[in-house]
Amino acid sequence: MTTHSTTSTASTGKRKITIFDTTLRDGEQSPGASLHSSEKIVLARQLARLGIDAIEPGFPISSPGDFAAVQQISRELQGVEIVGFARALRPDIDAAIRATEDAGFRRLHLFISSSQILLEHQLRKSQQQVVQMAREMVAYAKQHVERIEFSPMDASRTGEEFLFELVEAVIAEGATIINIPDTMGYALPDEYGRMFRRVRENVRGGDTVAYSAHCHNDLGMAVANSIAAIQAGVSQVEVTINGVGERAGNCSLEELVMAIETRKEALGVETGIVLPELYETSRMVSRAMHFPIAYNKPIVGRNAFQHESGIHQDGLLKNRNTFEIMDPEALGIPRNMIILGKHSGRHALQHRVAEFGVALQDGQLEELFTRFKAIADEKKHVTDDELLRIVGSTINQTLERFVLQDVQVVTSSLKNRVASVTIADQITGAVQSHSATGDGAIEALIQCIKSAMPFDMEFIDLELQSMAHGERAKAEAAVEIAVDGRPYRGSAIDQDVVMAVAHASISACNQAARSVQADVEAQSGAGAVS
Structure with a gap:
């Protein structure tokens, strides 16, 4: 089981980053992404195969179905830390405690609004009332569960002095992990990294707890902000598969993990994610939530490892590293790097035809290339069935069974x-x-x-x-x-x-x-x- 992950991995000397997956809680809050309990259980099993360190399977107080799903996942996945999510309210905490009581490893994750705009217009509490609620509820939760994570919601729009006061109060009551969320996706990377440094430096007990990053993607900076937090010493990052979540979503697990994997020498950190499971996990979540994956989505999008440009195709066929910084097959993605379109050249066309087991004779490549270009100019790309037809007519042979x-x-x-x-x-x-x-x-x-x-x-x-x-x-x-x-x-x-x-x-x-x-x-x- 992963705990604070503040030490280096013995074999590599790199700092281990705990991956906290909230696909089944925050991700499911995305409009239209609702999951049945049975779907949550199937996805939780896949998250365990993926090597996730901590799973937040739902919001137990929100519905009987969510409570049942969290309870069953807690009972079944004994090797993964299960997180019970709760507002800083006693009924929420009680539900989270009951739902996770059979987990092999568990923590409670409490949150309360902290920015002035949320205090005035959403929570309608004063700062001192919020501090008191947070103190009392962390102390109450601590009586039942040792590992307590606390999140001041909308921390990146919270005044610094009040943020210090609130965090200091919950540390004093026994919080062991402080999550500083960029709930609205508002922060810039340097601002977000600085928040963690400032909290650690200015809060009593700030160096005795672990820190977590939770970033939303409203300005497209969730991954960049999460990396900035890692560089500021954060030991845990909260993510979702495919970046699903409220509004524009959360920090995308596959993007963060591959940024770390690809640049781990520069970052000095690593994760325990099982890379060959990335693609299948992404597809499972996409199907279960009925959320299509954008073609240009990094890592798992359809075009992420495909190339139509003749220059790129020629380089790839000579050496994959010319135009790819990751190996798709290592991520469980079937290799299909050559897409034939109007920008493709003879080398790519000949390569694709050879994959069909066809050897072109002198002059046949030029004839085929001319026919191919005529179709490619008309359509966005030439599909395999179209290509086989024009190859067959070029060599006077039927290639399709x-x-x-x-x-x-x-x-x-x-x-x-x-x-x-x-x-x-x-x-x-x-x-x-x-x-x-x-x-x-x-x-x-x-x-x-x-x-x-x-x-x-x-x-x-x-x-x-x-x-x-x-x-x-x-x-x-x-x-x-x-x-x-x-x-x-x-x-x-x-x-x-x-x-x-x-x-x-x-x-x-x-x-x-x-x-x-x-x-x-x-x-x-x-x-x-x-």
Whole structure:
């Protein structure tokens, strides 16, 4: 279990930063991000696999469901510190104590407003009343739980003298961790780092407690402010997966962790996060909260490790370090760095075609490049299924095993949707039609495609994006499937959303078929050699 993390890690000599995850509490407070108790439990298990040091699973007083989730997570995750969140009110504290009483390791996290604007317009208390409430409630909580974290809410807009007075009071009553939150995302990095130094220097007992940073992202500086706090000696940072949270969100776990990992020599700190679990954790939270991840989101966004520029692609193919400072595969992100678009060059095109197992003869690359550029100028990027078609026509050969010949979908507001597809298998020569029903058109369509495949296919994920505005807008569909536990991703663009999903699904199935065939050929080759 992680405690104050003020000492260096023996093996590296670097200071260990405790990662406190509040995705299931502060993150869930983001409008539209509400989670069922069962979803919280699944995500908490994943946070434990990720190597989180302390999990704040909810706000026990807020609802019976939240209380039950915190209670079950406390009972199940015995190796992780569980944090009970509470206002500086006795009923809140009692609920947090009861919800976390079965935890292997626990702390209570108490907060109260501290800025003058919140005292006047939200809490409607005087400064002295707030100090007295904080004193009494920390003392009360201390009777039940040893580790007490205290947060003066909106600390970055709180007058310095009152902040000192409030923090000094709760330290005197037994608070062991002082969190100085930038609740409104207002602080600048140098200001935020200075707050911690000033508190430590001017508060009696300020050097006897641990310090925590909790930053919101209203001005886009949550990660920068958190790093400034680390440089000021903070030993814990409070984060959320994908940066979810109130308004513009919180400090993003994956961004902070990778900033530390990538620049740990300069920062002199490290975390215990299991990096290969980062990507899957991000996707799980995105799905559970129904919050899409921005394409340009650092670390986990779709474009974070993808390149369309010919100059960048050429450099990457020669040496990955030319245009990447992190290894996506080390974070659990499937490598797919080359995106073919109008800025791509011959080197990238030839590389992508070679990944399909196709060797172009003299003159074929130039012919293919000309056809490719014509399509790329018209569309944002060239998807795999489009590329395979133009490669096939260039070398006069069919490269896709499965060809979608027809799709029909019947929708109704009164009954299930009905879909039928006709798919040709270029290896066996068979042309088969399959029908299925579903609550939605896409569900019915996917059931048809599943039944047409000669292998068991699991439908994992679907992303849809409008490519323009107006009724003639095209849709891009990105579909991920799994076959024998291995992921395959296909994308397609069409004015009809259902057709875009159909073509993207078939593209993914064709990738799976090529992989299966390659495995068979490799095994037969190994058998022949032996």
